[in-house]
Amino acid sequence: MEPIILTENLKKVYHVGKVDVPALRGVDLLVHEGEFVAIVGPSGCGKSTLLHILGGLTSPTSGKVLVDGNDFSKMTDADRTRFRRHKIGFVFQRFNLLPTLTARNNIEIAQHIQGNGYNPHRFEAVVEMLGIKDKLDYKPYALSGGEQQRVAIARAVICEPKILLADEPTGNLDTENSQVVLNMLRTLNRNFRQTIVMITHNPEAAAVADRTIRMRDGYILPD
Numbered sequence: 001m002e003p004i005i006l007t008e009n010l011k012k013v014y015h016v017g018k019v020d021v022p023a024l025r026g027v028d029l030l031v032h033e034g035e036f037v038a039i040v041g042p043s044g045c046g047k048s049t050l051l052h053i054l055g056g057l058t059s060p061t062s063g064k065v066l067v068d069g070n071d072f073s074k075m076t077d078a079d080r081t082r083f084r085r086h087k088i089g090f091v092f093q094r095f096n097l098l099p100t101l102t103a104r105n106n107i108e109i110a111q112h113i114q115g116n117g118y119n120p121h122r123f124e125a126v127v128e129m130l131g132i133k134d135k136l137d138y139k140p141y142a143l144s145g146g147e148q149q150r151v152a153i154a155r156a157v158i159c160e161p162k163i164l165l166a167d168e169p170t171g172n173l174d175t176e177n178s179q180v181v182l183n184m185l186r187t188l189n190r191n192f193r194q195t196i197v198m199i200t201h202n203p204e205a206a207a208v209a210d211r212t213i214r215m216r217d218g219y220i221l222p223d
């Protein structure tokens with residue numbers, strides 16, 4: 001298995017006024033292509049910060065980040081943005097769908113933004129797998145939370161990202177919908193060999209992953 005994510009001694013300090021807030025204190029992380037990894041740990045331990053750095057949304061203060069062989073520190077902001085658009089899919093706790101667009105348009109817009117245009121085969125395969133085929137003409141307000149999150153996942157993976165980064169994807173869902181969404185992530189990982197890094201507070205959610213990484217106070221705990 002090829003490593004797809006590698007970080008070395010990754011540190012992040014936020015500056016709030018005159019106060020330094022260390023969020024990551026030296027994180028060494030290795031994720032292989034095709035892995036489904038869960039990241040767990042108490043609130044404030046740096047999980048989202050790590051995920052945002054892996055997705056190129058936030059720059060680290062120091063340390064190395066290699067994603068699919070690309071060293072973020074050697075890329076310009078424009079290169080990193082392009083990289084993010086083509087290689088990374090994001091799913092968040094809040095579904096972040098555009099409220100005036102139908103489910104179909106919410107998913108298709110991702111393909112347009114990426115610039116590769118509409119790929120009907122990929123679209124069919126993804127909506128079929130996520131079980132949202134009969135919901136495509138609905139706007140978000142007419143969808144349940146679980147359905148909205150499935151549309152958000154479809155949007156995140158429609159462009160075949162190398163990595164899917166999910167920050168508490170079941171955080172706003174009840175038990176039943178959480179289970180459905182987790183099963184879909186599992187299937188996505190199995191059927192499409194989708195690499196997934198998922199943050200969660202929920203032990204049941206972590207259990208669907210291949211491996212759980214525990215964080216505490218800006219560190220990854222040893223296994």
Ligand SMILES: Nc1ncnc2c1ncn2[C@@H]1O[C@H](COP(=O)(O)OP(=O)(O)OP(=O)(O)O)[C@@H](O)[C@H]1O
Nearest residue numbers: 014016021022023042043044045046047048049050
């Ligand atoms: N933009 C920011 N500016 C300043 N401090 C921040 C910022 N983002 C995060 N922090 C701080 O960095 C630390 C880690 O935050 P982070 O959001 O990564 O934690 P988390 O593990 O995702 O927590 P949660 O489980 O509550 O989402 C916290 O102390 C937080 O207050």
Ligand SMILES: [Mg+2]
Nearest residue numbers: 047048049167
């Ligand atoms: Mg967080």
